[in-house]
Amino acid sequence: MNPKDLRYDKEHEWVKVDGEVAVLGISDFAQDQLGEVVYVDLPAVGDELVAGESFGEIESVKSVSELFSPISGEIVEVNEALGDAPETVNEDPYGDGWMVKVKMGDASELDALMSADEYEAFVAEEA
Amino acid sequence: MTEELLRTPLYHEHLSLNARVVPFAGWEMPVQYVGIIEEHKAVRSSVGIFDVCHMAEFRFFGFGVFEALNAIVTNDLNKIAEIGSALYTVMCDEDGGIIDDLIVYHTGDLEYLVIANAANRQTDWDWITAHLPEAIEAVDESDRTGLIAVQGPKALEVIGSLADEDFEVPARFHIGEARLGEIPVLLARTGYTGEDGVEIVCHADHAVAVWRLLLSFAEVTPCGLGARDTLRLEMGYPLYGSDMDRGVDPISAGLGWVVPKAKTGFIGAEAIARVREAGPSRKLVGLTVSEGVPRHEYPVLHDGTEVGKVASGTYSPTLGHGVATAYVPAELSAPGTELVVAIRRKHVAATVVRPPFVKETSLSALSS
Numbered sequence A: 001m002n003p004k005d006l007r008y009d010k011e012h013e014w015v016k017v018d019g020e021v022a023v024l025g026i027s028d029f030a031q032d033q034l035g036e037v038v039y040v041d042l043p044a045v046g047d048e049l050v051a052g053e054s055f056g057e058i059e060s061v062k063s064v065s066e067l068f069s070p071i072s073g074e075i076v077e078v079n080e081a082l083g084d085a086p087e088t089v090n091e092d093p094y095g096d097g098w099m100v101k102v103k104m105g106d107a108s109e110l111d112a113l114m115s116a117d118e119y120e121a122f123v124a125e126e127a
Numbered sequence B: 001m002t003e004e005l006l007r008t009p010l011y012h013e014h015l016s017l018n019a020r021v022v023p024f025a026g027w028e029m030p031v032q033y034v035g036i037i038e039e040h041k042a043v044r045s046s047v048g049i050f051d052v053c054h055m056a057e058f059r060f061f062g063f064g065v066f067e068a069l070n071a072i073v074t075n076d077l078n079k080i081a082e083i084g085s086a087l088y089t090v091m092c093d094e095d096g097g098i099i100d101d102l103i104v105y106h107t108g109d110l111e112y113l114v115i116a117n118a119a120n121r122q123t124d125w126d127w128i129t130a131h132l133p134e135a136i137e138a139v140d141e142s143d144r145t146g147l148i149a150v151q152g153p154k155a156l157e158v159i160g161s162l163a164d165e166d167f168e169v170p171a172r173f174h175i176g177e178a179r180l181g182e183i184p185v186l187l188a189r190t191g192y193t194g195e196d197g198v199e200i201v202c203h204a205d206h207a208v209a210v211w212r213l214l215l216s217f218a219e220v221t222p223c224g225l226g227a228r229d230t231l232r233l234e235m236g237y238p239l240y241g242s243d244m245d246r247g248v249d250p251i252s253a254g255l256g257w258v259v260p261k262a263k264t265g266f267i268g269a270e271a272i273a274r275v276r277e278a279g280p281s282r283k284l285v286g287l288t289v290s291e292g293v294p295r296h297e298y299p300v301l302h303d304g305t306e307v308g309k310v311a312s313g314t315y316s317p318t319l320g321h322g323v324a325t326a327y328v329p330a331e332l333s334a335p336g337t338e339l340v341v342a343i344r345r346k347h348v349a350a351t352v353v354r355p356p357f358v359k360e361t362s363l364s365a366l367s368s
Helices: A028-034 A107-112 A116-126 B011-016 B036-045 B065-070 B118-130 B155-162 B204-215 B225-234 B269-278 B362-367
Strands: A013-018 A021-026 A037-041 A054-060 A064-068 A073-078 A100-104 B020-024 B027-032 B047-051 B056-061 B086-092 B098-108 B111-116 B137-140 B145-151 B175-180 B183-188 B197-203 B220-223 B282-289 B299-302 B305-316 B321-329 B338-343 B346-353
Touching: A013 A107, A100 A107, B011 B020, B011 B204, B027 B036, B027 B225, B036 B047, B036 B220, B036 B225, B047 B155, B047 B204, B047 B225, B056 B065, B056 B118, B065 B111, B086 B118, B098 B118, B098 B183, B111 B118, B118 B137, B145 B155, B145 B204, B155 B175, B155 B197, B155 B204, B183 B204, B197 B204, B204 B220, B225 B305, B225 B321, B282 B305, B282 B338, B299 B321, B305 B338, B321 B338, B321 B346
Parallel strands: B047 B220
Antiparallel strands: A013 A021, A021 A100, A037 A054, A054 A064, A073 A100, B020 B027, B047 B145, B056 B111, B056 B137, B086 B098, B098 B111, B145 B197, B175 B183, B183 B197, B282 B321, B282 B346, B299 B305, B299 B338, B305 B321, B338 B346
């Protein structure tokens, strides 16, 4: 199921906090809904993310979805491996399928996000 | 649009296979079971089966049926004078606008079976029957007819092991009676994937039994409409509603080959001849793109100006990149022409190519 140590938002992104850096990805529910991912379009290192705004796109055979950032901050690392192996997002959404690492601007933004239990309840309601 | 969605006889089979079921052309249809790419690759490498029971089946018979139907379709039914043979065609209105694409099967003496798109069932029926003389009997058999496509390099092996010992597989674009297990069926050696295989026509009440028989083979994968679309687009097969509609003639749509030059006296003949004579101003071309996935209605540009729109677009699982069809001005339609597709924020380089996008399949091996 969804890892307990992550925070989730209503756009089905997850955040993993490691000191002042946050790792972002999409949830297992999101990857399942999308189907097999064929492209992930991510920003560059140094770009600024703004909470609630689009920072990239993820595309499956049938559909394309925007990636909305749950938090604000500066990109410090991008998962370049997704360029050649976008299917990693399906195979390991909470691990190797991570998307960007962000130096957080305002850690209090995390308070607005859901716990794993809250997120599961949210998904159950949406489905 | 609160009209209730229709269900094929296989609806509950799809649910028990955990298919993702979506509305399509008024029907609840499986778009995928495990995943579009996996199902696509199963068809290219082994066997996939598709529920296409939603498609329309019409039967026409009586003295004069040949002349009557030949006056409605663009292709020449003289090509299927032999009973058991089949022909791909379109039918057009007086202006040459495409009403639908069809396969016509010469199923017997004075008798033809026509298989048409589900979304066009009523339109086609009204059009055809309005243009038939009274002496011709017409029956809409869609409700009581099941249709299951069995496609892939190993499709005929599977069919062969289900059929009687003396069973002879129909030649390409032929149809014949057979028994699968105890079930009487028609086997049509046709399809929409670019692979060898058959489409099984059966009574709707037998569709579940046929489906389960096929799935009893380990090499058979159930496939949804998602894979059906990627497979057909890799071959450049047109889809009604995306690649053609009432607003386009067969010459512009790249379907001149289903309108024999020598044939006259069918609906739309004069209009189509005029387009052929003058040359079409726009043509449907194939495009390969350098990155991203082109999709229906995305703008196509040349020198910064929009010159057309994507008709069909997808990610090609076989090639690993995006492929599309688009209507572009005739002067930009030559293979090798460099264009641009606007994939949302990005402008992506695209090259005009002559479909099929995927050249080598079990079907191409058959004809070479």
